Amino acid sequence: MDVIPFNRPYTTAHATSAMTDAAERGHLSGDGHYTKLANSLLRALTGSHRVLLTTSCTHALEMSAMLLGVGPGDEVIMPSFTFVSTANAFALRGATPVFVDIRPDTFNIDERLIEAAITERTRAIVVVHYAGVGCEMDEITDIAARHGLQVVEDNAHGFGGTYRGRNLGTIAPLATLSFHETKNIQCGEGGALLVNDESLFEDAEILREKGTNRSRFFRGQVDKYTWVSLGSSYLPSDLLAAYLVTQLEEFDEIQKRRMLVWQRYRSDLSSWAASAGFSLQHCPDDRNHPAHLFALIAPDLASRQALIAHLGDHAIKAVFHYVPLHSSPVGRTFGERHLPVTDDISDRLVRLPLFPTLDERQLDRIVSAVTSFG
Numbered sequence: 344m345d346v347i348p349f350n351r352p353y354t355t356a357h358a359t360s361a362m363t364d365a366a367e368r369g370h371l372s373g374d375g376h377y378t379k380l381a382n383s384l385l386r387a388l389t390g391s392h393r394v395l396l397t398t399s400c401t402h403a404l405e406m407s408a409m410l411l412g413v414g415p416g417d418e419v420i421m422p423s424f425t426f427v428s429t430a431n432a433f434a435l436r437g438a439t440p441v442f443v444d445i446r447p448d449t450f451n452i453d454e455r456l457i458e459a460a461i462t463e464r465t466r467a468i469v470v471v472h473y474a475g476v477g478c479e480m481d482e483i484t485d486i487a488a489r490h491g492l493q494v495v496e497d498n499a500h501g502f503g504g505t506y507r508g509r510n511l512g513t514i515a516p517l518a519t520l521s522f523h524e525t526k527n528i529q530c531g532e533g534g535a536l537l538v539n540d541e542s543l544f545e546d547a548e549i550l551r552e553k554g555t556n557r558s559r560f561f562r563g564q565v566d567k568y569t570w571v572s573l574g575s576s577y578l579p580s581d582l583l584a585a586y587l588v589t590q591l592e593e594f595d596e597i598q599k600r601r602m603l604v605w606q607r608y609r610s611d612l613s614s615w616a617a618s619a620g621f622s623l624q625h626c627p628d629d630r631n632h633p634a635h636l637f638a639l640i641a642p643d644l645a646s647r648q649a650l651i652a653h654l655g656d657h658a659i660k661a662v663f664h665y666v667p668l669h670s671s672p673v674g675r676t677f678g679e680r681h682l683p684v685t686d687d688i689s690d691r692l693v694r695l696p697l698f699p700t701l702d703e704r705q706l707d708r709i710v711s712a713v714t715s716f717g
């Protein structure tokens with residue numbers, strides 16, 4: 344029996360010819376022909392006016408921390424149920440991540456708990472749209488405005504998702520995307536910073552270009568480029584941008600195929616889940632998710648592990664997800680937090696294979712293996 348992997352990165356038919364073309368153009372560093380194409384496709388797809396391609400979402404988050412001027416003594420509120428990069432980006436600047444629990448229905452930061460975590464040191468709130476299900480952005484934006492805080496959307500999962508008619512990644516002043524091979528749209532390793540607050544754009548360009556005003560030089564706005572602030576190198580090679588462009592051109596097709604898989608799981612597993620004591624992540628009616636992942640919540644840790652093992656016996660790779668940050672060796676150095684929902688969901692969550700080329704035969708196999716459990 345062939346193994347069904349958890350993820351199989353989708354590669355378009357044109358990916359390699361686009362990369363060959365990028366190589367033949369002779370501009371292999373960042374910000375070449377394909378980076379510009381990728382930026383304009385991203386602008387059109389996200390609706391964000393200012394897009395900077397980066398080497399990863401991790402780096403786009405690090406840029407966000409620097410752009411907001413977060414530093415030692417500052418606190419940044421975020422979920423613990425997230426990837427390490429969300430916290431690392433701010434901790435690397437010397438700030439303290441303050442972990443807040445998640446909602447039991449959407450698995451997103453619980454907006455009702457944010458105000459209690461705000462102190463006179465709080466500078467920002469970082470939200471993560473888990474599985475591309477939007478956070479309670481109206482409430483969070485209100486809280487931030489009342490307390491004079493910045494908001495960053497870690498939108499690693501949510502490219503293509505919407506919240507009350509707005510695209511995820513366009514609501515906060517800064518938002519990040521991931522093009523890691525596990526994401527809907529991918530180029531192996533890559534990301535983007537969406538700069539929705541125009542006043543941050545020039546600083547963002549400089550930061551990404553090693554602290555120089557090189558982009559202004561290339562636009563003919565200055566006659567030489569100069570070291571003008573601290574910065575680093577966050578530009579991906581144009582080779583990777585070429586690969587990414589072919590994915591962005593097939594955005595609708597990729598999303599459609601993922602959604603078909605997601606809907607098949609939902610329609611074929613919902614009644615089994617209810618009878619077996621499992622539940623699904625909730626996506627409120629006022630938002631759309633981009634079918635980034637399909638999660639089942641087991642009744643307890645033992646049954647989650649048993650389901651993963653059962654699927655393994657059927658040559659199907661299912662996986663759990665984030666290990667809470669607040670109780671990790673590094674997380675604990677920022678103080679003790681009691682986050683029961685995070686601990687609980689992290690223990691019980693299992694993700695099923697989800698990629699655009701999963702075929703009917705494989706889906707039949709997965710559905711019948713899951714429904715034969717328990």
Ligand SMILES: Cc1ncc(COP(=O)(O)O)c(C=O)c1O
Pocket residue numbers: 399400401402425426428429471497499500520521522523533534
């Ligand atoms: C919520 C979240 N943020 C950030 C990242 C980091 O993305 P990248 O691998 O592009 O740096 C991930 C990676 O999976 C993630 O899940």
